[in-house]
Amino acid sequence: MEDRVVIKPILVSYQKAFFRSLPRRDEIERLAGKYWEEIKQRVGDEAIVEKPFIFTSLSDFSKLYKELNLDVDALIVLRISGGDHRRIVKFGLLGFPVIFVENSVMYGDVTGYINYYGGRAFFFKSYDEVRRFIKVLKAYRKIKRGIAIIFSSTGLPSFSTIAGGWDIEKIRRKFGIEFVYVTNDRLLKECENISEEEIQNVYDEIVEGASSVEVSEENIKNALKLYIAMKKFVQEYEASMLTITCAEDLFYENKVTPCLPLVLFNDEGIPASCEGDLSALLAMTFLAYISEKPAFMGNLYSIDPEKGIFRLTHDIFPPKFCGKEKPLKYSLYDFHNHKYGVTTYAELESGTIVTLARMHFSFDKILAFKAKVLKTYQGIACRETLDLKVENPFLIEKFLIEYGHHFAMVHGDYLSDLQHLTRLFKIALEELHRL
Numbered sequence: 001m002e003d004r005v006v007i008k009p010i011l012v013s014y015q016k017a018f019f020r021s022l023p024r025r026d027e028i029e030r031l032a033g034k035y036w037e038e039i040k041q042r043v044g045d046e047a048i049v050e051k052p053f054i055f056t057s058l059s060d061f062s063k064l065y066k067e068l069n070l071d072v073d074a075l076i077v078l079r080i081s082g083g084d085h086r087r088i089v090k091f092g093l094l095g096f097p098v099i100f101v102e103n104s105v106m107y108g109d110v111t112g113y114i115n116y117y118g119g120r121a122f123f124f125k126s127y128d129e130v131r132r133f134i135k136v137l138k139a140y141r142k143i144k145r146g147i148a149i150i151f152s153s154t155g156l157p158s159f160s161t162i163a164g165g166w167d168i169e170k171i172r173r174k175f176g177i178e179f180v181y182v183t184n185d186r187l188l189k190e191c192e193n194i195s196e197e198e199i200q201n202v203y204d205e206i207v208e209g210a211s212s213v214e215v216s217e218e219n220i221k222n223a224l225k226l227y228i229a230m231k232k233f234v235q236e237y238e239a240s241m242l243t244i245t246c247a248e249d250l251f252y253e254n255k256v257t258p259c260l261p262l263v264l265f266n267d268e269g270i271p272a273s274c275e276g277d278l279s280a281l282l283a284m285t286f287l288a289y290i291s292e293k294p295a296f297m298g299n300l301y302s303i304d305p306e307k308g309i310f311r312l313t314h315d316i317f318p319p320k321f322c323g324k325e326k327p328l329k330y331s332l333y334d335f336h337n338h339k340y341g342v343t344t345y346a347e348l349e350s351g352t353i354v355t356l357a358r359m360h361f362s363f364d365k366i367l368a369f370k371a372k373v374l375k376t377y378q379g380i381a382c383r384e385t386l387d388l389k390v391e392n393p394f395l396i397e398k399f400l401i402e403y404g405h406h407f408a409m410v411h412g413d414y415l416s417d418l419q420h421l422t423r424l425f426k427i428a429l430e431e432l433h434r435l
Contacts, residue, residue: 005073005137007099009039009052010064010091013080028054031080039076042127047134061090073137074099076130085110092119097137097424101130120423136420139289143425144176146285147237150276151230151244151258153184158276160247163404165278165361174363175282175425180237184248190229199224206260209319211329215342219334220260223342227261234270241285245276257341259315260332266294266318273297274316275406282359283366283408290417291355291410294318299382300356300400300407308393309374312356312409315343317384322348322411333383343383347376354388355414358407365428367399368418371409392432399430 013028032052040049050072053064074097077088085106092098092114100107100123107123114121124130150156156166165171168179202224207213213220234242242265246258258274265272271288273281274297284295298314319330328346335341350373357368371388379385390396415431422429 003138003142004045005047005134005141006050006071007039007043007047008050008068008072008075008096009036010055010075010077011035011052011080012055012077012088014056014084014087025056028056028080035078035080039078042130043134044131046131046138055087058087064094068094068096072096073141076101078102079106085113089113089117089119092121093117097122097140099124099130099133101125101127115423118426120426122420122423132417133420135292136290136417136424139286139421140424142240142289143285146175146177146240147180148177148281149180149182149233149237149239149242150278151182151184151187151233151242152248152276153250154245154248156245156276156278158245158247160245161275161277161280161404161406163361164276164280164406165282165359165363167363168278170363171278171282174427177241180239182233184245184250187226187229187233188250188254190232191225194225194228198228202228206264206332209327209330210332212331215332215334219255219340220332220342222254222256222340223258223260226256226258227264230258230261230265234265239270241271241281243273243276243278243281246274255340257315257335257343259335260342260344262316263318263344266296266316267320267324269294271295272316273406274314277404277406279359279361279363279404280406280408282363283357286359286366286418286421287355287357287408287410287414290421291412291414293323293410293412294320295408295410296321296384297406297408298384298386299405300358301405302393302397302400303387305393305397308390310371310388310390310393310396311385312388312407313379313382313385315383317344317346319344319346321346322352331378333378336382337380345378345383348373348386350374350376352411353413354409354411355418356388356407356409357418358403360403363427365430366418366422367403367430368415369396369432370413370415390432395432 111121111123262272271285298312330346352373
């Protein structure tokens with residue numbers, strides 16, 4: 001699958017307006033070539049800029065329909081000359097996201113109209129803003145072409161996460177993601193086919209990279225056997241994200257947990273949530289794709305609302321949380337002090353800014369906010385535990401009742417990018433500072 005975004009420029013020269021005259025066709029074509037080269041240079045290498053379409057008459061709409069294809073991620077509309085906002089807004093109602101660039105009151109006018117009538121228009125004053133938006137479009141492209149595996153023998157919703165979402169048909173309609181079910185019985189059966197050699201290759205890398213290992217070799221190898229089996233299904237179905245109902249009895253009976261496999265998948269750029277939580281999975285996917293960093297998923301709850309302190313805690317912390325260029329030192333522990341399973345722990349520097357989000361199980365809205373890391377410590381239950389300083393703590397408490405407890409978190413501030421991505425998918429972004 002082509003990883004780069006595909007942009008189709010539309011250059012408009014139509015309808016004399018005010019003092020403007022329209023250039024001849026040959027002059028328009030000359031300008032089109034010039035604009036094409038400038039757009040390619042300014043948007044950067046992460047986008048493929050197709051040959052511009054020149055719009056000079058109403059009959060050109062029928063030609064444009066034939067020229068557009070489903071691989072196009074967005075249109076970029078530039079006015080060479082002329083006006084007629086009534087025609088320009090039509091490009092924003094063709095079903096594709098549309099980008100307007102440069103500081104012009106005209107673009108503010110048409111953007112407002114397009115968005116009101118169900119389109120997705122974005123107005124940027126510079127190509128620096130466009131280049132950042134290209135990264136959001138890249139995330140949009142990956143998500144709507146995504147395939148997710150649900151590893152479960154008990155189905156959704158998971159009995160441990162009732163607000164995790166279960167309407168996969170609605171997810172397909174809203175986000176384009178396709179789903180594949182693989183039972184956990186089948187997954188554990190596949191584990192029987194994993195060779196010692198396959199396990200050892202991964203084992204050496206995992207253990208050598210750890211600053212301390214507080215769990216047995218047998219437990220690590222059992223977890224890696226599960227990881228390799230899961231990976232075979234990921235490769236078979238070309239999956240780009242996954243979730244697993246990991247609280248099923250058969251994992252306890254086999255003395256293994258999927259915690260370490262989920263850590264490894266997230267570090268590899270494949271968003272992976274536990275407890276069959278699709279709402280968390282989508283939030284992780286949104287944040288991971290726009291940040292190009294793995295997301296951590298954890299239980300969020302208030303410990304001191306007067307001081308604005310919340311706690312986030314779980315067992316699947318990815319060592320590459322701060323970026324693949326600077327992986328964190330990590331330790332390996334068992335699961336909840338039960339003498340089986342493998343979980344990870346790593347320390348985040350105090351003062352680190354993070355973005356948290358959770359998709360509502362209706363899949364119509366997402367809650368997001370920034371926080372500052374106060375402290376990281378290793379817990380006996382969920383191993384990775386972080387204390388976070390937030391704004392509007394009492395409002396967050398109210399939202400937890402509506403959204404559920406599993407929140408995704410990434411390193412850095414990505415609220416503005418998340419705002420663009422949610423508009424692309426036509427869902428609401430609830431930001432605490434805007435409420």
